[in-house]
Amino acid sequence: MTIEPIPAPSGLTPGVDAPTWPEEFAERYRRAGHWRGETFGRMLRERAAAHPDRVALVDFAPGRRTRTYRQLDEAADRLAAGFAGRGIGRGDRVVVQLPNTAEFAEVVFALFRLGALPVFALPAHRDTEITHFCAFSEAVAYVIPDVHDGFDHRDLTTRVRRGAPELREIFVAGDPGGHTALSDVPCDPSGPLPEPRPHELAFLQLSGGTTGVSKLIPRTHDDYLYSLRGSNEICGVDADTRFLVVLPAAHNFPMSSPGWLGTLYAGGRVVMCPKPDPTTAFALIEQERITMTGLVPPLALLWTDSAPRTERDLSSLELVLVGGAKYSEQAARRLEPALGCRLMQVFGMAEGLVNYTRLDDDPETIVTTQGLPISPDDEIRIVDDTDRDVPDGAFGHLLTRGPYTIRGYWRAPEHNRSAFTEDGFYRTGDIVRRTASGHLVVEGRAKDQINRGGEKVAPEEIENIILAHPAVHDVSLVAVPDDYLGERTLAHVILRADAEPPTAAQIKAFVRARGVAAYKVPDLVRFVDAFPHTGVGKVSKKGLRSAAASAEQR
Numbered sequence: 001m002t003i004e005p006i007p008a009p010s011g012l013t014p015g016v017d018a019p020t021w022p023e024e025f026a027e028r029y030r031r032a033g034h035w036r037g038e039t040f041g042r043m044l045r046e047r048a049a050a051h052p053d054r055v056a057l058v059d060f061a062p063g064r065r066t067r068t069y070r071q072l073d074e075a076a077d078r079l080a081a082g083f084a085g086r087g088i089g090r091g092d093r094v095v096v097q098l099p100n101t102a103e104f105a106e107v108v109f110a111l112f113r114l115g116a117l118p119v120f121a122l123p124a125h126r127d128t129e130i131t132h133f134c135a136f137s138e139a140v141a142y143v144i145p146d147v148h149d150g151f152d153h154r155d156l157t158t159r160v161r162r163g164a165p166e167l168r169e170i171f172v173a174g175d176p177g178g179h180t181a182l183s184d185v186p187c188d189p190s191g192p193l194p195e196p197r198p199h200e201l202a203f204l205q206l207s208g209g210t211t212g213v214s215k216l217i218p219r220t221h222d223d224y225l226y227s228l229r230g231s232n233e234i235c236g237v238d239a240d241t242r243f244l245v246v247l248p249a250a251h252n253f254p255m256s257s258p259g260w261l262g263t264l265y266a267g268g269r270v271v272m273c274p275k276p277d278p279t280t281a282f283a284l285i286e287q288e289r290i291t292m293t294g295l296v297p298p299l300a301l302l303w304t305d306s307a308p309r310t311e312r313d314l315s316s317l318e319l320v321l322v323g324g325a326k327y328s329e330q331a332a333r334r335l336e337p338a339l340g341c342r343l344m345q346v347f348g349m350a351e352g353l354v355n356y357t358r359l360d361d362d363p364e365t366i367v368t369t370q371g372l373p374i375s376p377d378d379e380i381r382i383v384d385d386t387d388r389d390v391p392d393g394a395f396g397h398l399l400t401r402g403p404y405t406i407r408g409y410w411r412a413p414e415h416n417r418s419a420f421t422e423d424g425f426y427r428t429g430d431i432v433r434r435t436a437s438g439h440l441v442v443e444g445r446a447k448d449q450i451n452r453g454g455e456k457v458a459p460e461e462i463e464n465i466i467l468a469h470p471a472v473h474d475v476s477l478v479a480v481p482d483d484y485l486g487e488r489t490l491a492h493v494i495l496r497a498d499a500e501p502p503t504a505a506q507i508k509a510f511v512r513a514r515g516v517a518a519y520k521v522p523d524l525v526r527f528v529d530a531f532p533h534t535g536v537g538k539v540s541k542k543g544l545r546s547a548a549a550s551a552e553q554r
Contacts, residue, residue, distance in 0.1 A: 018201055018218035019408030029403040035222035037198045040112040047267055048073035056264060059272040061101045079110035080193050082185035086169060090115035090194055093137040097121040099148050100249045100272035103173045107143055115196030118203040120250035123148055127159050127515030134164035137204060142167060146174030198222045204410055205252055205350045216410035217350050223404040228265045230374035231258035234356045241268035244284060244293040246276045252350035253324050254294050278306035289316040296324035296454030298485050301331050304338040317341040324454030325486045326442050332367035345370050347442055351426055352405025353378060355440055369439035378402040381425060382434055395443050398432045399425040448541060453485040455519040465514050466491060471499035476531055478544045488523040490548050495527060
C-alpha cells in the first residue's frame with residue numbers, strides 16, 4: 001500500500017518537523033501487521049459501538065464519577081466540536097496539563113478526533129517548562145485545572161502568554177477565573193468531524209532531555225497503537241482488566257505500558273487515582289477490585305513497605321509493572337511477597353522501544369533483568385564508544401530502531417544528527433548488556449541526564465539557573481546514588497570570592513523561585529573550591545560523582 005501525499009496541516013512540513021520512517025520500513029511494518037491503519041478516535045468509536053454501557057473510566061474529582069464507553073465517546077465528540085468551533089483544527093498543537101481525571105481523557109480523545117496534537121505536560125511542570133512547550137510547539141491552546149495539589153495553575157497563564165505569542169485560548173477545568181471554562185466548550189457536532197489519517201501525528205510526548213528542557217517526541221496513530229496491542233498481549237490485558245492509573249496519566253509509562261490507553265483498547269476499565277500514596281491507592285484497589293497497575297521504583301518500594309501493615313484487601317491485584325527507572329534486584333525480590341501479586345519489569349522510553357519481562361519468565365529472570373522487546377521487528381544493537389558491536393554479555397551503548405521507535409525529534413534537526421545514526425538507529429543513552437536469552441540488563445545512563453525516581457532532570461537546565469545567582473561562579477550538577485530514588489541530584493557550587501556566601505538552602509530557594517518543577521530543585525548542594533577536569537579541560541562529572549561517593553563513605 002502506498003500512502004499518497006497530503007497537504008501539510010497548520011504549517012507542518014512532513015519529514016522535517018517530524019522525521020518519518022523510510023517507505024521501505026513503513027511498507028515492511030504494514031505487511032507484518034504492525035501498522036493496521038487505526039486511529040485513536042476510531043478505536044474509541046469502535047469500542048463504544050461494541051459495548052456502549054460498559055464502564056470505561058472511573059475518577060474521583062472529588063466524588064466517584066464513571067464514564068461508560070458510550071459516554072466517553074460522546075463527550076469526546078462534543079468537546080471536539082466545541083474546540084473546532086473555537087478554531088482548533090487538524091495539526092494544531094494544544095498543551096494539556098491536567099491531573100488524573102475524566103477530563104484528561106475527554107480532552108485527549110477530542111483532540112485525537114480533530115487531528116489536533118496534544119502536547120503532554122505533567123502536573124508538576126511550572127513556568128519554565130510550560131512556556132517552552134507552548135512557544136516551541138506554537139501551541140494555540142493550553143488546558144489546565146484551576147487548582148491542583150495546592151497550586152493555582154491559572155497563575156501561570158499571564159507569564160506563559162508573554163513567552164508564547166501563538167497561544168490563543170486557555171481552557172480551565174473548574175473555576176476558570178478570567179479564562180474559558182472547559183465545561184462551556186462542548187457542543188453538538190453540526191456535521192462529521194475531520195478524520196486524521198493513521199500515519200499522521202497523534203500527539204507530542206516529552207523526552208527526558210539531557211540539555212535544557214524536554215524535547216518533543218512525535219508519535220503517530222499507527223506506531224503508538226501497535227505498541228498498545230503488543231503491550232496488551234504481553235501483559236494479558238483484556239476486557240476484565242481494571243487498571244489503576246497511579247502515576248500522572250500524561251507520562252508515557254502509565255499511558256501505554258499497557259496503561260490507560262492500552263486498557264481502553266482492550267475494552268477494560270481505567271481507574272484514575274488522585275494520589276499515589278499507599279493510603280489512597282490501597283483503598284481504591286480494594287474498592288474498585290483493581291487487577292493491574294504500574295509504578296516507578298521509589299513508589300514500588302513505598303508500597304512494598306506499606307502493604308504488610310495495611311488492613312485493605314489487595315487480593316484482586318494480579319500484576320504490578322515497575323519501570324521508569326532501574327529497579328534494584330533486592331527491591332524486586334520483595335515486591336511479590338509483600339503485595340501478593342506478580343511482578344513484571346518494564347524498561348522503555350517515550351521515544352519508542354519498550355521491553356518487558358514475561359509472565360512465563362522464571363523468577364530469577366524477572367528480578368534480575370529488564371525484559372525483552374515488544375516486537376520481533378525491534379532491532380537492537382549494543383555497541384562500544386566507536387559504534388562497533390560488542391559481544392553478547394558485554395555492556396555497551398543501546399541503539400534501537402523499529403516500528404514504534406521514532407526517527408527524529410520534533411523540529412530538532414541538529415540534535416537528531418547526533419541522537420540517531422545515519423541508518424536510523426536511536427541512540428538511547430542507556431548502557432545495557434544482553435543475556436543469552438535475549439533479555440536486557442540495564443547498567444545505567446551514558447548521558448548526563450539524571451533519573452530521579454523516574455523523573456528526568458537535565459543538568460544543564462538547572463546549572464544555568466544556579467549560574468544566574470549573583471554569588472555563584474560556577475556549578476556542576478551530578479547524580480549520586482540513593483536507596484529510595486535510585487538517583488538524587490547534587491549541585492557542586494563554586495562561589496565568587498567577593499560575594500556574600502549563600503547557604504545551601506538559599507541556593508535551593510533560588511532555583512525553586514525560577515518556577516521549575518519541584519523535582520528539579522537540587523536535593524543536595526555542596527560548596528567546593530574547584531572542579532576536577534578531563535585531559536582536554538572539560539569539567540569531569542565522572543570525577544565529581546566519584547568525589548561525592550567518597551564523601552558519602554567517610
